[in-house]
Amino acid sequence: MQVQIICTDCAVQPDGSTNEYNELFQEITVSPSKWIIFYANKPLFYGAVAAVCVPVAGGTAWILFRRKKKALKK
Secondary structure (H helix, E strand, O other): EEEEEEEEEEOOOOOOOOOEEEEEEOOOOOOOOHHHHHHHHHHHHHHHHHHHHHHHHHHHHHHHHHHHHHHHHH
């Protein structure tokens, strides 16, 4: 998505020019939904997914390791 911001100032400079700001922003996400903004921010999204997956995988590995260790003792 593209967003263009154009701002002009009505004050006239001594040389006859006016202040103008004209900027084009490309690849920007504009949405009222916080979930869309969250998903569009890829580093934040993948970091949040990793923050959930790493403890789950670690906990699962720990439980499986404990069960295997108990099975070997028997």
